[in-house]
Amino acid sequence: MLKDITLGQYYPADSILHKLDPRVKLFGTMIYIISLFSFRGIPAFVLATIFLISIIRISKVPFSYMVKGLKSIVVLMIITGIFNLFLTQGEVLVQIWVFKITYEGIKNAVLMVVRLIYLIIGTSLMTLTTTPNQLTDGLEKALMPLEKIKLPVHEIAMMMSIALRFIPILVEETDKIMKAQMARGADFESGNIIKKAKAMIPLLVPLFVSAFRRANDLAMAMEARCYHGGHGRTKMKPLAYGVADRKAYVVLVVYFVLMLVLRFVWVRFVG
Amino acid sequence: MSIILDKVNYTYSAGTAYEIQALKNINLKMEDGQFIGIIGHTGSGKSTLIQHLNGLMKATSGTIYYNGEDIYAEDYDLRQLRSKVGLVFQYPEHQLFETTIFDDVCYGPKNQGLTKEEAGLRAFEALKSVGLKEELYYQSPFDLSGGQKRRVAIAGVLAMRPEVLILDEPTAGLDPKGRDEILNLVSAMHKERKITIVLVSHSMEDVAQYVERIIVMNHGEMIFDDAPHEVFKHYKELEKIGLAAPQVTYLMHELSENGLPVDVNATTVSEAKDEILKALGRKVC
Numbered sequence: 373m374l375k376d377i378t379l380g381q382y383y384p385a386d387s388i389l390h391k392l393d394p395r396v397k398l399f400g401t402m403i404y405i406i407s408l409f410s411f412r413g414i415p416a417f418v419l420a421t422i423f424l425i426s427i428i429r430i431s432k433v434p435f436s437y438m439v440k441g442l443k444s445i446v447v448l449m450i451i452t453g454i455f456n457l458f459l460t461q462g463e464v465l466v467q468i469w470v471f472k473i474t475y476e477g478i479k480n481a482v483l484m485v486v487r488l489i490y491l492i493i494g495t496s497l498m499t500l501t502t503t504p505n506q507l508t509d510g511l512e513k514a515l516m517p518l519e520k521i522k523l524p525v526h527e528i529a530m531m532m533s534i535a536l537r538f539i540p541i542l543v544e545e546t547d548k549i550m551k552a553q554m555a556r557g558a559d560f561e562s563g564n565i566i567k568k569a570k571a572m573i574p575l576l577v578p579l580f581v582s583a584f585r586r587a588n589d590l591a592m593a594m595e596a597r598c599y600h601g602g603h604g605r606t607k608m609k610p611l612a613y614g615v616a617d618r619k620a621y622v623v624l625v626v627y628f629v630l631m632l633v634l635r636f637v638w639v640r641f642v643g
Numbered sequence: 644m645s646i647i648l649d650k651v652n653y654t655y656s657a658g659t660a661y662e663i664q665a666l667k668n669i670n671l672k673m674e675d676g677q678f679i680g681i682i683g684h685t686g687s688g689k690s691t692l693i694q695h696l697n698g699l700m701k702a703t704s705g706t707i708y709y710n711g712e713d714i715y716a717e718d719y720d721l722r723q724l725r726s727k728v729g730l731v732f733q734y735p736e737h738q739l740f741e742t743t744i745f746d747d748v749c750y751g752p753k754n755q756g757l758t759k760e761e762a763g764l765r766a767f768e769a770l771k772s773v774g775l776k777e778e779l780y781y782q783s784p785f786d787l788s789g790g791q792k793r794r795v796a797i798a799g800v801l802a803m804r805p806e807v808l809i810l811d812e813p814t815a816g817l818d819p820k821g822r823d824e825i826l827n828l829v830s831a832m833h834k835e836r837k838i839t840i841v842l843v844s845h846s847m848e849d850v851a852q853y854v855e856r857i858i859v860m861n862h863g864e865m866i867f868d869d870a871p872h873e874v875f876k877h878y879k880e881l882e883k884i885g886l887a888a889p890q891v892t893y894l895m896h897e898l899s900e901n902g903l904p905v906d907v908n909a910t911t912v913s914e915a916k917d918e919i920l921k922a923l924g925r926k927v928c
């Protein structure tokens with residue numbers, strides 16, 4: 373029933389990408405997104421495509437998994453496409469009543485949709501190859517300098533990892549309670565909105581009760597193990613950069629510089 | 644009148660990296676009025692199996708027949724099935740939600756389309772049969788102890804008057820007294836109402852003295868399906884898969900190996916006592 377939810381959709385595999393330091397992957401994703409939304413011209417587009425395809429290859433994650441992520445934004449893609457198609461001013465190609473399709477409109481629509489697709493595939497590559505825990509670890513370490521301005525980085529990271537940890541637990545719990553109530557004749561599907569909302573009560577009350585119980589248990593367990601926040605806390609597996617991470621940084625920087633150069637050249641000579 | 648499983652397979656998260664085949668080619672016939680125990684190690688597929696029996700889960704392949712009708716047929720009414728095959732989940736106390744115990748037990752009968760009065764009557768009867776004190780009926784279910792909550796949850800299913808009652812580890816997390824009370828309750832229900840009962844457990848000791856048939860699950864496969872004393876004959880194999888026969892079985896086997904002519908098929912303490920006394924040539928008292 374609920375197993376189709378793909379939040380924190382880590383795909384275990386043995387690839388270089390999986391082994392990279394999460395900070396590298398965070399940085400890489402950022403660079404990639406910036407490059408996507410700032411590039412100009414065909415050569416840069418080709419470079420971004422080659423980059424993406426090679427990363428997909430390296431990741432050893434089946435392509436179908438990335439497509440899954442795309443399904444959820446199909447509507448967004450269609451809307452973006454349509455808006456760009458009809459609302460861009462320029463050289464009119466076809467006119468139907470008040471709707472005008474312009475040459476620039478087609479160009480923009482295609483560009484935006486491609487950007488969205490690349491964006492989703494790129495970011496899901498990160499979540500597919502990095503466990504949520506690694507991700508928060510990476511984020512915590514990367515944001516550490518902000519402790520100086522009194523930002524509770526450790527606490528934020530801890531809250532994030534607890535929240536992430538609880539998602540699958542609560543999904544499973546919802547599934548269980550739903551089944552238990554269905555065994556007592558509950559009907560979550562039929563009826564009008566009011567009836568459906570009412571049918572949710574037997575699901576939501578136990579779910580909240582159990583969420584609070586779990587939160588309470590966890591707090592107690594943390595307390596029992598003397599958790600007292602981030603001060604003076606060390607890590608069992610501290611993040612450290614290896615050779616592969618340094619190489620990855622170099623690749624990323626080279627990619628970004630190339631993209632910038634291509635943009636500059638395109639703007640200068642093509643327009 | 645029976646439940647028949649025909650080559651049932653079930654795979655969790657099919658087509659992903661986390662694929663697990665939880666049921667492998669299960670063929671089974673549960674006759675009316677039987678008291679059946681399903682036993683298996685943690686993760687052997689017991690819960691998965693029983694959720695198929697009332698159509699909460701749909702087999703990846705295979706068919707299930709309830710009273711001769713294919714429950715996966717297009718026009719089969721699954722909600723009707725669920726009111727006939729009552730399922731009490733593992734830790735059923737986690738499903739309570741109403742403001743009073745009484746209202747919570749009424750939930751099932753109301754979903755069956757009964758009037759308020761009829762539902763109330765059923766709830767009253769069910770709460771009575773699980774032995775909950777009357778002064779508690781209009782209290783919040785969240786204020787009860789774990790064992791009491793479980794009784795309320797069981798009553799919630801009983802109130803629907805199922806023809807088949809399935810209980811998934813009803814004794815998990817209870818103390819010995821609570822465990823015996825629940826098991827005696829179930830056993831009494833079987834005797835009085837003649838309904839089919841399926842009891843899931845991972846303790847042989849628990850089910851040995853109640854059930855008439857034991858199904859042993861291991862890694863999604865059904866490895867034994869027989870009367871208790873027949874199953875316990877394989878106590879060495881049971882040990883290999885992380886289960887154990889009742890202690891009485893071990894005792895009897897050891898006695899007989901050491902020359903005391905006792906019947907090794909005794910499964911309960913009182914049967915064993917009779918056997919030993921008989922073998923010693925004393926009068927059974």
Ligand SMILES: Nc1ncnc2c1ncn2[C@@H]1O[C@H](COP(=O)(O)OP(=O)(O)OP(=O)(O)O)[C@@H](O)[C@H]1O
Binds near residue numbers: 691
């Ligand atoms: N929702 C689920 N998603 C994926 N796999 C699952 C799910 N539920 C159970 N499994 C897997 O299916 C197998 C059988 O699980 P099941 O819950 O049926 O075992 P069980 O015999 O009831 O165990 P227990 O005694 O612990 O209750 C296990 O390997 C389990 O990991």
Ligand SMILES: [Mg+2]
Binds near residue numbers: 689
């Ligand atoms: Mg189970």
